[in-house]
Amino acid sequence: MADTRRLVIVLGDQLDLEAAAFDGFDPAVDTVWMAEVAEESTHVWSGQPRIAVFLAAMRHFAIALQDAGRALVYTRLDAPGNVGSLAAQLAQDLARIRPSELVMTAPGDWRVLQAIQAVAAEAGLPLDVREDRHFFTSVRDFAAHARGRKALRMEHFYREQRRRFQVLMQDDEPAGGQWNYDADNRAAFGPDGPGFLPPRSTFEPDAVTREVLDLVARRFADHPGRLDSFAWPVTRDQALLALQAFITDRLPLFGRYQDALWPGDPWLYHSHLSAALNLKLLNPREVVAAAEAAWRAGHVPLASAEGFIRQILGWREYVRGIYWTRMPGYADANALDAQEDLPAWFWTGATDLACLRDALTQTLAHGYAHHIQRLMVTGLYALMLGVQPRQVHAWYLAVYVDAVEWVELPNTLGMSQYADGGLMGSKPYVATGRYLERMGPHCQGCRYDPAQRSGERACPYTTLYWDFLMRHEARLAAHPRMALQVKNLARLDDADRQAVRVRADAIRRGEVGALHG
Template identity: 50%
Template sequence: MPKPLILVLGDQLSLDLATLRDAPADAVIALCEVAGEGRYVPHHPQKIALIFAAMRHFARRLRGKGWRVHYSALDDDDNCQDLLDEAERLAALYGCGEIRVVRPGEWRLLARLRRRKANWAIVEDDRFFCPLEDFAAWAEGREQLRMENFYRQMRRRTGLLMEDDAPAGGQWNFDHDNRQPIRRDLDFPTPPVHRRDTLTRQVLGLVETHFAGHFGELEAFNWPVTRRQALVDLRHFITHCLPDFGRYQDAISDTHPTLFHARLSAAMNIGLLEPREVCEAAESAYYRGDAPINAVEGFIRQILGWREFVRGIYWLKMPAYKRENRLGAERGLPAFYWNAETDLRCLRRALEMTRDNAYAHHIQRLMVTGNFALLCGVKPEALCDWYLAVYADAFEWVELPNTLGMVLHADGGLLGSKPYCASGKYIDRMSDHCRHCRYDVKQVTGENACPFNSLYWAFLERHAERLESNPRMKLIYGSLKRMKEEKRRAMRDQASRFLESIDWETAYGQGDHLQGYRDTREDP
């Protein structure tokens, strides 16, 4: 057998990686920092720093286990700055007859790998609950692919929150208990502060030098870059956040970015935590009596159900899925998504938190930045690339279906049965933003009216032919039909004037943060 070079990608930092489990003693393990992977979209500096710092710590861990490791640092003189070129250079350097890599999490990279003429071996990623062939078998012949049905099958398969053949607590889903709004008297836990050792400080300096033009600040960097730090975050969540996570998981705070959320997705997505150990930690808290069933079930559903479901959809439907645009959205991204300069308080705070932390929780993404883009008709490509760029946990297998399918409903209902569109009333009910906003959430038209209101009704009118027959939208379309034409026309005019006032990215890819990077991307 030829000596292999084992390429470990930046989102595969697990000792249980399939290629590492089966590696012969003479294998060379390669980890490569390359400029191309930091710039194919303008990734948030904290996201780049998280991955590079975690890679450097993982390389040190591998060496401690006795592996021969080559680490290509970003500023090495002989670094090719392209991931696949660099791996092939290292294979030649060490006399390796084969390059092994676990399936990457983006079609872009997998398509490039398949076109390579070198001796590449792509190994399936078995760090997930559901193998891709099992998901394809489950999906085959179904008229609708619904996460809830898939989730119940996964509960039965794994035994998580199962008592014999019945779900713990007597029902599968406790979502109706998880919709309480923000309250002024809530005291949110403070996340652990991770020490920045020499490796992490070196990476922060490197990223500040090489990626200074990207959207986002490095100052508040506090991501776990080792497995030990990730386990600290997991224990903190289980002890201090999980008991209240469920009921307040849809709430939004004007001042606190994390509330009771776990902020564990980035660590899971790069391999520092295994999804099973995270789910089992939550399950154990329930059986110890430390967390209620609605919180534990809701949390496990996000990992065992939703995370696995969107991954299955991604690999089942790519590459055509990325080109879906069933609602015909054609606008570029509002320019203020890159600078947070907007009078809409909810948007400003979500964008500022994203800039400062490379993080916003799922309701901020779905019902604030995502909802606004949906109502305005932002093209899926523009929003998907923005989400991929700005969030530390965003890798395309998980980001694209969530953004294109759930946020923008651009896949025609494959992922979600209805668009998650809402007026300002929803944001007012779930958050404390509106009391700080210069707009009046109770007004639909007029100079001070909340733009979400007229945009919402204009969206419903614009897409009535496609959406009014949806059973989950009949009530709201009934309300629309009962409105007098004069009121509807006033709302349309209000929405049009607001849209005309926005500074749009007129040619997608030509903004300051996007200039030039699209030329580096592979056509799927």
């Protein structure tokens, strides 16, 4: 392969035939390079569903590349000579392929970018890192927005995006006269539950995917999670079908019930499109356009369309900007000096807290949980327990099928754990068990009482809420959005405070919450 001009590096989350890395691709002299390496499943102890999504999507994309007539060097995980590391595999293959230049679309992981840059430098090859056109905005756009701002609120950025791209706009004003419909999008299900739910889009594994599932089950048998219900879209055609099904069947009620919880029902009205988006099987422009078109056609309420579009056009673009303008230091943020270890049962679901057990077991089974389960069930518990943010980050990156570091890290450290001290979130998102009681019926079948903050039946969320306020009382007393909550500590006399501390210490020692035996 001595005449190779450009070697186009394609990573496992860059599965787009129209990516910038392919601009000017000449099949006569250019070659695509892809590799499955164990390192990407072990640098955090990735769950089996996440590993399988990436590998299955990569192998299907390799077929699409060959069908498009693009020369391809593809190393499978189980191939003889696979050295197990992305950088080492690339270095080994460069010696054989001998290209004149390396080209890639900008990756979504700082670690990966640094590794590939080091390989290129060692080989003495130019590396052309091209803008990822998958996003509405560039990192430079976000840097310009962030310049001079002490805090970076998503709402300000989102309104700029709406105006710039004329999404859900009527002239220069937001459709319907307001920018967001949060007040309309916080309903819980009634006592009888959600009733009939439109089915989740599922895709029966084909021969390629079944081969991957068998490989993952063998090679990563000691990793968390299960594969028996694997049905994620792993091709562009499947992703487009999933998009259409969501727009037609679930988006109409998505807004109203997007924060609701219900035991044993992981899918509800959510889109389940984030993995396909993050693998680049879907383009966010087509997703946003489909949601807006459904509203303009009268098929979807404005509150639902806006609530969904805000996640794509607003939040998704915003967290990417935070990541790339704040790394690498952002990964070490720990504004609350949290130092506890993540409970071991986060990897097994072995807890007697009903809401947390439901979120953890479905996460391990499917590699999926919706945003309230991530922020206000698993994330809330870790935040109030005081878990070291890096450990929380590693868990989220490992277990969710849509987890790529550019989106997962800011969501975890900034929004969920308040580790950046308020750069992203206007306050720590802390709450007692009463919040979870309002959003779903888990508390009815739980051994703990969300109304009690101490004693044997006290809900750990409620105990840890008051313990959190006590531990951070001085820090948060003057916080504009936390001061009222901190003032409520005045209701606790010394005996109350001591009782909360005793119960919180028992929770941290694993004497409360964990299932033993």
